Amino acid sequence: MPKRKPQARRRYDTDLTDIQWELIAPLIPDARAGGRP
Numbered sequence: 704m705p706k707r708k709p710q711a712r713r714r715y716d717t718d719l720t721d722i723q724w725e726l727i728a729p730l731i732p733d734a735r736a737g738g739r740p
Contacts, residue, residue: 719727
């Protein structure tokens with residue numbers, strides 16, 4: 704059976720670039736401990 708290339712993920716209008724993530728990353732609180740793994 705021939706191997707298939709994985710398809711590239713479709714981009715959405717709401718996707719953020721790496722630069723945009725760098726700007727908002729400090730605003731996102733750290734994950735809380737506990738809960739289900």
